[in-house]
Amino acid sequence: KQEVTQIPAALSVPEGENLVLNCSFTDSAIYNLQWFRQDPGKGLTSLLLIQSSQREQTSGRLNASLDKSSGRSTLYIAASQPGDSATYLCAALNTGNQFYFGTGTSLTVIP
Amino acid sequence: NAGVTQTPKFRVLKTGQSMTLLCAQDMNHEYMYWYRQDPGMGLRLIHYSVGEGTTAKGEVPDGYNVSRLKKQNFLLGLESAAPSQTSVYFCASSYHDRGEAFFGQGTRLTVV
Numbered sequence: 001k002q003e004v005t006q007i008p009a010a011l012s013v014p015e016g017e018n019l020v021l022n023c024s025f026t027d028s029a030i031y032n033l034q035w036f037r038q039d040p041g042k043g044l045t046s047l048l049l050i051q052s053s054q055r056e057q058t059s060g061r062l063n064a065s066l067d068k069s070s071g072r073s074t075l076y077i078a079a080s081q082p083g084d085s086a087t088y089l090c091a092a093l094n095t096g097n098q099f100y101f102g103t104g105t106s107l108t109v110i111p
Numbered sequence: 112n113a114g115v116t117q118t119p120k121f122r123v124l125k126t127g128q129s130m131t132l133l134c135a136q137d138m139n140h141e142y143m144y145w146y147r148q149d150p151g152m153g154l155r156l157i158h159y160s161v162g163e164g165t166t167a168k169g170e171v172p173d174g175y176n177v178s179r180l181k182k183q184n185f186l187l188g189l190e191s192a193a194p195s196q197t198s199v200y201f202c203a204s205s206y207h208d209r210g211e212a213f214f215g216q217g218t219r220l221t222v223v
Contacts, residue, residue, distance in 0.1 A: 004153075032209055034212060036214070042216060042217070043201060043216040043217050044201065045214075046213060046214075089154075091154075093209065093212075097142065097159055097161060097167075097208050098159070098169060098170070099144070099156070099212060101153040101154040101155075104153070
């Protein structure tokens with residue numbers, strides 16, 4: 001069974017700092033990996049999707065990378081803002097049509 | 112564009128009662144999923160569907176049933192609710208098996 005781990009569980013940074021969130025997975029036979037944002041009491045908002053054949057995806061201040069061989073993905077956030085405060089989840093899609101989720105990194109950006 | 116809509120948003124049930132959660136998507140997606148989210152355990156797949164009229168079990172299917180009579184709707188049923196089913200339930204959909212998943216806003220269910 002796929003196991004997805006996100007470290008750290010919580011992160012606090014000052015506004016303007018660049019930061020990296022980590023996601024690791026045990027089974028490299030993934031179809032894709034998706035990063036989500038979840039605000040308290042809300043649903044999941046899709047940020048970036050990386051197909052298994054891709055190395056990275058970018059959207060605005062966000063850049064996600066994927067290294068299947070090492071079982072790792074990172075989400076890079078540039079010039080962080082207080083509005084970026086949320087929980088960030090990664091999910092790996094394996095055969096069997098099942099997304100396996102990490103437990104998330106709770107990010108706080110301090111003004 | 113509504114995306115994925117879940118009904119209801121909140122519900123309190125007594126042990127033994129039954130209920131149905133409705134998920135509707137307007138993106139013509141083939142794949143639909145039901146997840147539950149519990150503190151410290153992340154999201155876990157309950158059931159999923161790869162197309163109209165199909166359903167399959169996920170990681171934690173016990174105590175739940177599902178139906179996909181129409182492509183746009185995916186229903187999750189609890190026949191006899193238990194306190195262990197207190198959770199936040201999320202529905203998701205995707206166009207195909209490798210497509211981007213879109214989530215609803217969740218249903219917060221409390222079983223007392």
